[in-house]
Amino acid sequence: MARAKQYWLFKSEPDVFSIDDLKKAPKKTTYWEGVRNYQARNLLRDDIKKGDAVLYYHSRVQPIGVAGIARVSKSGYPDPEQFDPTSKYQDAKSNPDDPRWYCVDLTWEKTFAEVVPLADLKEAPALKDMMVVQRGARLSVQPVTKKEFDAVLKMAAAR
DNA sequence: GCCAACGTTGGC
DNA sequence: GCCAACGTTGGC
Numbered sequence: 078m079a080r081a082k083q084y085w086l087f088k089s090e091p092d093v094f095s096i097d098d099l100k101k102a103p104k105k106t107t108y109w110e111g112v113r114n115y116q117a118r119n120l121l122r123d124d125i126k127k128g129d130a131v132l133y134y135h136s137r138v139q140p141i142g143v144a145g146i147a148r149v150s151k152s153g154y155p156d157p158e159q160f161d162p163t164s165k166y167q168d169a170k171s172n173p174d175d176p177r178w179y180c181v182d183l184t185w186e187k188t189f190a191e192v193v194p195l196a197d198l199k200e201a202p203a204l205k206d207m208m209v210v211q212r213g214a215r216l217s218v219q220p221v222t223k224k225e226f227d228a229v230l231k232m233a234a235a236r
Numbered sequence: 237g238c239c240a241a242c243g244t245t246g247g248c
Numbered sequence: 249g250c251c252a253a254c255g256t257t258g259g260c
Contacts, residue, residue, distance in 0.1 A: 088257095088258090090257095090258090136257080136258055136259085137257080137258055137259080141258085141259070141260095195259080212259095213257095213258090214258095215256085215257055215258070217257090
């Protein structure tokens with residue numbers, strides 16, 4: 078029985094890994110490593126599944142906002158970097174038999190002609206409950222409703 | 237670059 | 249188990 082597709086928002090700092098970097102990556106795919114927050118980890122491990130749609134959000138660097146769309150191409154699996162001593166994401170306390178951190182694979186799907194800026198998201202009545210517009214929302218992987226997802230697509234198309 | 241808000245750590 | 253101190257995030 079097919080599970081209903083779900084929607085998410087992934088934050089990234091574009092000077093670290095932008096949506097263009099994702100588009101240029103081999104097979105336009107990367108693994109979303111380095112999430113070291115338990116709430117986000119739980120989503121990656123338990124809830125985010127292959128086929129889910131993702132709003133690709135650029136934080137910190139102007140223009141801040143949703144830059145495009147990506148798709149989850151592999152469901153949650155243990156983040157290999159936690160066991161890599163050369164990685165800055167290594168976590169020596171994580172046990173390979175019971176990994177602490179998870180990642181998913183993300184594939185580029187679409188880059189908007191223009192970033193939909195955070196300021197516009199904040200002004201849209203349909204998005205008033207969206208997590209990313211709330212003050213102090215730091216979760217790097219956030220659930221998004223279908224209604225919110227569609228509203229962002231519409232705003233991107235209207236720009 | 238600043239700094240407020242947040243999550244995590246660690247002493248007690 | 250509390251909570252102060254600390255490190256990080258992220259909008260501005």
